[in-house]
Amino acid sequence: MALASTSAASADGPDAWTRKALGIVALCFAINMADGVDVTILSFIAPRLQAEWGIGAATMGNLFSAGLIGMAIGGMFIAPLADRVGRRAVILAALCLMSVGMFASSLAPNVPVLFAMRVLVGSGIGTVLAAMAALAAESAPPAQRNLAVGVVQAGYPFAAVFTGLIVAHALPIHGWQAMLLGAAVLTVVLLPAAWLVLPQGRPALAGGPDAAGGPVSEGGPSSAGKVGQLFAPALRARTIALWCAVFFGLMVLYFIVSWIPKLSIAAGLSETTGIYAGALYNLGAFVGTMAMSLLALRVPLGKLVPTMLTGAGVAMVVFGSIAMPVWLTLVVAFLIGVLLQGGYNGVWPIAAGAYPGAVRATGVGWAIGVGRGGAVIGPMLGGYLMAAQAPLPALFGAYCVPLLICAAAAFLVERHKV
Numbered sequence: 001m002a003l004a005s006t007s008a009a010s011a012d013g014p015d016a017w018t019r020k021a022l023g024i025v026a027l028c029f030a031i032n033m034a035d036g037v038d039v040t041i042l043s044f045i046a047p048r049l050q051a052e053w054g055i056g057a058a059t060m061g062n063l064f065s066a067g068l069i070g071m072a073i074g075g076m077f078i079a080p081l082a083d084r085v086g087r088r089a090v091i092l093a094a095l096c097l098m099s100v101g102m103f104a105s106s107l108a109p110n111v112p113v114l115f116a117m118r119v120l121v122g123s124g125i126g127t128v129l130a131a132m133a134a135l136a137a138e139s140a141p142p143a144q145r146n147l148a149v150g151v152v153q154a155g156y157p158f159a160a161v162f163t164g165l166i167v168a169h170a171l172p173i174h175g176w177q178a179m180l181l182g183a184a185v186l187t188v189v190l191l192p193a194a195w196l197v198l199p200q201g202r203p204a205l206a207g208g209p210d211a212a213g214g215p216v217s218e219g220g221p222s223s224a225g226k227v228g229q230l231f232a233p234a235l236r237a238r239t240i241a242l243w244c245a246v247f248f249g250l251m252v253l254y255f256i257v258s259w260i261p262k263l264s265i266a267a268g269l270s271e272t273t274g275i276y277a278g279a280l281y282n283l284g285a286f287v288g289t290m291a292m293s294l295l296a297l298r299v300p301l302g303k304l305v306p307t308m309l310t311g312a313g314v315a316m317v318v319f320g321s322i323a324m325p326v327w328l329t330l331v332v333a334f335l336i337g338v339l340l341q342g343g344y345n346g347v348w349p350i351a352a353g354a355y356p357g358a359v360r361a362t363g364v365g366w367a368i369g370v371g372r373g374g375a376v377i378g379p380m381l382g383g384y385l386m387a388a389q390a391p392l393p394a395l396f397g398a399y400c401v402p403l404l405i406c407a408a409a410a411f412l413v414e415r416h417k418v
Contacts, residue, residue: 017141020199024139025148027190027197028132031091032155034190035125037183038098039067040160040282042118043258044167044275045176047265052176057262059111061383064258066115068250068375070122071129076369078123079130082361083226087135088198090127090361095191097124102184106177126372130365135198137352137360146301146349150293153345157285157337164279168272226362230355237416238354239363245409246351246371248402249309249344251378255399256281256316256340258379259386260333266392267319267329277333281341284334288342293349301350302414306407308343313400315339320396344406350413374402 042049046060074094082090101121108114133149140148167179230239264277288308295304315336324332348364355363378399385395 017144021139021141023197024199025136025152027193028136028152029155031095031128031132031190031194032152033159034095034098034183034187035128036156036159036282037163037186038102038121038125039156040257040278041163041167041179041183042067043261044164044278045171045179046258046262047274048171048176053111055111057383057387059383061258061380063111063115063118064254064379064383065376066118067122067125068254068372068379070119070124071126071375072122072369072372073119074123074126074128074369075130075365075367075372076126078127079365079368080226080362082131082134082365083359086200087131087361088194088200091131091135091198092191092194094124094127094131095187095194097121097127099124099184099187099191102180102187106180106184126368127365130361130368133348133352133364134357134361137349138357139199144297145353146296147293149349149352150289150296150345153348154286154289154293156345157282157289157341160282161279161286164275164282168275168279171275226359227366229359230363230366235355235363238413239367241409241412241416242347242351242354242363242367243370245347245406245413246367247374248409249347249374249406250371251374252399252403252406253341253344253378254375255378255382256336259382262386263320263392263395264329264333266386268323269326269329273326273330277330280330280334281337284337284339285341285345286337288338288340289345290342291338292342292346296346296349300414301346302411305343305346305350305410308339308346309403309407309410312336312339312343313403316396316400316403317393320392340403347406347410347413350410354413 042064046064050056050060074097078094079090098121101117101119101124105114105117105121108117132152136148136152137145163183166182171179229235260281261274261278264274269277292304292308315332319329319332319336351364351367352360382395382399385398
C-alpha cells in the first residue's frame, strides 16, 4: 500500500492538505494528549502518594522511572512492528495497553503493583509515540511534515496543563486513585475514534527501495533487519547522533517533568501552588512546542532546537539559584517549559525526517527506546540527589550538562541528513 503521504497530496498539488490528512494529524494530537495525561499525572499526585504510602523520594523516583522503562520496551520492541503490519494495528494495541495499565494503576495496593502497571502503561505510550510520529510525517504534505509532527507533539503538554489544574482542584477531594481512574477513561474513549480514522496498510510499497538502497522483499525485512538498516552507511551518523540527542534530552526533560511540583515546593511554594507551577510548566511546553512547529517552517531545526535548549539551561539555573517571589517563580517555570520541552520536541520532526518511510517507525521507535535509558536515569538520579539533600543550584547545574549535549547532537543529526 502506498505511503499515507501520497494520499495527502490532492489534485490541488503536493503541498495541499486533505480532510483525511487533517483528521489523522488531529487524532494523533488527541492520542498524544492522552499520553500527556498518563505520564504527567503521576508527578502531580506524587506528594499525596508519598504522604499516604510513607515512601521517600528515592522510591518515588523509581516509580517515575517505571513508566519510562515501559516506554523503552514499547519503542524498541513493539513500535517497529508498525513498519511491518501498519500504523493502525499497532496504535490500537498500544491504546489497549495504556487503558488496562491505567485502570489497574488506580487499584494498586502497594508500590510493586503500581510499578508493574506503570511499566505496562509506558509500553503503550512508547509504542504510540513512535507510530504517531511516523504516521503524522507520512500523512502531511511534504513541505508541512515538520509542522505536522511538531503539532502532534504539542498534544502532550497541552493535556498536561489541564491535568495539573484538574488535579490541583480534585485531588484533595477525591484522592489520587480517582485521578488515575479518570485518566484511564480518557484513554478508552479514544479507541473507537482511532479505529475509525486511522488508515490501514503498510507504510511502504512492497518491493520498494529500503533505507540502504536495496530491494524490499514481499513480506518486508525482519525487525532485526530493519534495525540493521539504521546503521547503513547513509544513516549511521545520524542514527548515533539522534540516539545521543534523545538520551540526554530525555534525561533532563523527565527530571523536570517528574519533579517540577516537588522542586517548586522546595523553592518555597505550597503544595497546591507547586502543582500550579507544574501546570504552568506544561502550558509553557505547549506554547513552546507550537512556536517551534511554526518557526520550523522558516528556521532550520538544526539551529532552532539547539538555541531553545541552551536558553532552557539558562532558565533552569535561574530557577534553582535565585530566590524569587511566587509570581516570578511561576513565570520562570513557564519559561522553562517554553524553551526546554518546546526545544526538545523539535527533535521528533528531526527524527521523522531522518529516515525513509520503510524504516521510519523503527528508527523513531529505537530512538525512543534508547532515549528512555536517559529518561529512567533522569528522575531516578534526581530522587537520589534530593534524598541526599543536594542544594538546588547544584542540582539544576548538573542537569545543564546533558542538556547541552542534546543540543549539540540535534545539530549533528540535521548536518548528517542527505
